[in-house]
Amino acid sequence: MKILVCISHVPDTTSKINFTDGDTxxxxxxxxxxxxxxxxxxxxxxxWFKEKQGASVDVVNVGGAETEPTLRKALAIGADSAIRVxxxxxxxFAVAKQLAKVVQDGGYDLVIAGRESIDYNGGxxxxxxxxxxxxxxxxxxxGLEIDGASAKATREIDGGKETVSTALPxxxxxxxxxxxxxxxxxxxxxxxxxxxxxxxxxLEPIDAKAETNSASFEKPAPKGAVKLVDAGNIDELVDxxxxxxxxx
Amino acid sequence: MSVLxxxxxxxxxxxxxxxxxxxxxxAIADQMGTTVTAVAINAxxxxxxxxxxxxxxxxxxxxxxxxxxxxxxxxxxxxxxxxEDAKVVVVSSSADSKYLAPLLAVGLEAGYASNxxxxxxxxxxFTVKRTAFTNKAFANTEITTxxxxxxxxNNSFGIVEHGISPSIEDFSPSIPDSGVSVESVDKATDKVxxxxxxxxxxxxxxxxxxxxxxxxxxxxxxxxxxxACSKPVSDLGWRPHGEHVGQTGKPVASNLYIAIGISGxxxxxxxxxxxxxxxxxxxxxxxxxxxxxxxxIVGDAFEVVPQLIEKLKAFKAQNA
Ligand SMILES: Cc1cc2nc3c(=O)[nH]c(=O)nc-3n(C[C@H](O)[C@H](O)[C@H](O)COP(=O)(O)OP(=O)(O)OC[C@H]3O[C@@H](n4cnc5c(N)ncnc54)[C@H](O)[C@@H]3O)c2cc1C
Ligand SMILES: Nc1ncnc2c1ncn2[C@@H]1O[C@H](COP(=O)(O)O)[C@@H](O)[C@H]1O
Numbered sequence: 345m346k347i348l349v350c351i352s353h354v355p356d357t358t359s360k361i362n363f364t365d366g367d368t369x370x371x372x373x374x375x376x377x378x379x380x381x382x383x384x385x386x387x388x389x390x391x392w393f394k395e396k397q398g399a400s401v402d403v404v405n406v407g408g409a410e411t412e413p414t415l416r417k418a419l420a421i422g423a424d425s426a427i428r429v430x431x432x433x434x435x436x437f438a439v440a441k442q443l444a445k446v447v448q449d450g451g452y453d454l455v456i457a458g459r460e461s462i463d464y465n466g467g468x469x470x471x472x473x474x475x476x477x478x479x480x481x482x483x484x485x486x487g488l489e490i491d492g493a494s495a496k497a498t499r500e501i502d503g504g505k506e507t508v509s510t511a512l513p514x515x516x517x518x519x520x521x522x523x524x525x526x527x528x529x530x531x532x533x534x535x536x537x538x539x540x541x542x543x544x545x546x547l548e549p550i551d552a553k554a555e556t557n558s559a560s561f562e563k564p565a566p567k568g569a570v571k572l573v574d575a576g577n578i579d580e581l582v583d584x585x586x587x588x589x590x591x592x
Numbered sequence: 593m594s595v596l597x598x599x600x601x602x603x604x605x606x607x608x609x610x611x612x613x614x615x616x617x618x619a620i621a622d623q624m625g626t627t628v629t630a631v632a633i634n635a636x637x638x639x640x641x642x643x644x645x646x647x648x649x650x651x652x653x654x655x656x657x658x659x660x661x662x663x664x665x666x667x668x669x670x671x672x673x674x675x676e677d678a679k680v681v682v683v684s685s686s687a688d689s690k691y692l693a694p695l696l697a698v699g700l701e702a703g704y705a706s707n708x709x710x711x712x713x714x715x716x717x718f719t720v721k722r723t724a725f726t727n728k729a730f731a732n733t734e735i736t737t738x739x740x741x742x743x744x745x746n747n748s749f750g751i752v753e754h755g756i757s758p759s760i761e762d763f764s765p766s767i768p769d770s771g772v773s774v775e776s777v778d779k780a781t782d783k784v785x786x787x788x789x790x791x792x793x794x795x796x797x798x799x800x801x802x803x804x805x806x807x808x809x810x811x812x813x814x815x816x817x818x819x820a821c822s823k824p825v826s827d828l829g830w831r832p833h834g835e836h837v838g839q840t841g842k843p844v845a846s847n848l849y850i851a852i853g854i855s856g857x858x859x860x861x862x863x864x865x866x867x868x869x870x871x872x873x874x875x876x877x878x879x880x881x882x883x884x885x886x887x888x889i890v891g892d893a894f895e896v897v898p899q900l901i902e903k904l905k906a907f908k909a910q911n912a
Binding site: 355357358360361363370381382435436437440462463464465466467468469470471472474475476480481482483484486496500501502503504505506507508509510511520521525526554555556557558559560561562563564567568570571572573574575578579581582584585586589591592 | 662663686687688690691693694695697698699702703704705706707719723724725726727728729730731732733734735736737770771772773774775776777778779780783784785786787788790791815827833834836839840841847848858859862865868869871872882883884885886887888889890891892895896899900903904907
């Protein structure tokens with residue numbers, strides 16, 4: 345089985361988000377970048393397939409040279425080789441187009457992406473990629489088993505979960521649950537040394553125009569101070585929620 | 593030309609989010625000088641959509657759409673959009689709508705913006721405000737394609753009443769084959785889901801152990817709320833994974849979010865900040881949650897929550 349894991353290179357979850365150039369660009373100053381958390385769960389599940397069932401695992405990112413340390417980290421966790429499509433990730437559609445080319449050229453059976461990136465929050469790249477390549481698609485995926493060409497997956501739905509059956513080729517949008525938090529791997533010294541020797545292939549992009557353009561950004565308006573209510577006066581809270589906030 | 597909106601239903605009944613997306617579609621249609629056509633799949637009571645601004649309803653009754661299937665549903669909506677020559681297609685932010693929207697966008701060669709929180713600031717160019725960086729910021733995003741797909745963030749626009757008597761047309765879409773089939777569904781039918789909830793009651797590690805969740809559930813019950821939890825609580829197995837909210841869990845955009853024994857770490861706040869009113873109960877006045885909350889009680893959850901339940905019951909009895 346040939347597995348491709350899509351890796352989005354995102355600001356660490358503790359990052360303060362700021363913008364520059366008149367609020368048109370994300371300010372990367374002092375920001376640590378990491379593998380998108382949903383992709384980390386997917387990568388770990390891919391390693392499980394590799395070790396338990398036999399599979400090759402490639403990772404891919406669409407982005408500039410600055411994303412290479414993130415791809416190296418994925419290699420240190422255990423991926424066999426990495427691909428970087430050398431172009432700015434302008435929008436979800438353009439990214440999906442680039443990925444579709446990689447998937448078709450590489451003949452991948454299973455593509456594991458994340459349900460959502462924590463920076464763009466599009467929740468769209470894997471679905472678009474599936475539609476473009478004609479693969480089956482499951483998102484909010486919290487469990488995946490592959491047996492030959494058939495697959496069984498668990499998907500989180502509003503208020504519960506469902507089990508679905510499908511077949512390869514398949515694209516999933518994964519999240520926590522695909523593997524447990526405690527199964528996530530921190531690269532060790534040996535992994536990091538080996539990652540240096542693994543191939544990281546830089547591909548030139550195909551022509552793919554974005555369909556959306558995030559022209560400017562803004563931050564939420566600063567919040568007023570909290571209104572404290574005395575623990576002995578819960579009536580006041582009920583009153584505030586009813587008469588002032590009007591939420592009950 | 594029209595604005596098309598997909599109105600979700602469950603057991604043949606429209607979900608509340610359906611009324612919100614129709615209200616939203618009506619606002620866009622007014623800006624564009626056109627009308628709203630709703631697509632309803634196996635739903636009764638299609639005429640009720642007029643109350644929220646639909647002029648026409650395409651009613652699809654089809655057994656092959658009895659259970660949700662992203663590809664089939666996307667195909668049906670695509671077929672309706674083409675039939676109507678729709679320039680804008682609106683969907684909600686439910687798990688199902690977010691699942692089908694990218695497929696629909698590719699099918700319609702439409703640009704797609706998800707998590708949109710307001711009516712477009714302009715329809716030419718078509719510009720919407722959406723959340724990005726997991727609620728830490730907003731992006732003003734222009735969709736440049738001829739046809740646009742907009743995913744509205746739940747509870748962000750609200751329900752607006754209009755008194756329209758819509759025309760109802762039966763519609764038979766072309767439905768693609770899907771390689772994905774549902775084997776079984778495991779869903780609590782008696783509980784409000786976090787996505788649908790107007791009120792969410794959430795608790796953290798401050799509750800000490802899973803055995804103490806009785807009062808959290810009771811509080812949720814009184815408020816008709818969904819229950820949620822912080823990440824360590826689900827990692828510890830005190831609560832199911834599906835209740836984990838935050839940057840790496842489910843997003844919450846409720847009208848009221850009550851946080852009990854949750855410290856307010858940046859990853860937690862990022863996922864719940866889109867909620868309108870936030871209340872925190874925490875023993876530690878220095879807990880970061882107090883900086884993010886609208887109302888706060890410095891106090892012990894084990895004393896405050898039972899009292900709050902009593903007071904709310906009394907309030908409800910009085911206002912019933
Ligand atoms: C990559 C990454 C992603 C993450 N994603 C998320 C996420 O999506 N969601 C999330 O929630 N977290 C997330 N976290 C974890 C986050 O950083 C915090 O560790 C977590 O939110 C803390 O949970 P908590 O507030 O329940 O527990 P704690 O931090 O232990 O806080 C417990 C609180 O309860 C209070 N307390 C104690 N006893 C009582 C009492 N009797 N009555 C009232 N209050 C009491 C304490 O004062 C304290 O403030 C993430 C972390 C990382 C590194
Ligand atoms: N630039 C990118 N390169 C590779 N994969 C990506 C990129 N952007 C998004 N993805 C994948 O698509 C998923 C969903 O991203 P998004 O649609 O932005 O929410 C991510 O979790 C990644 O797996």
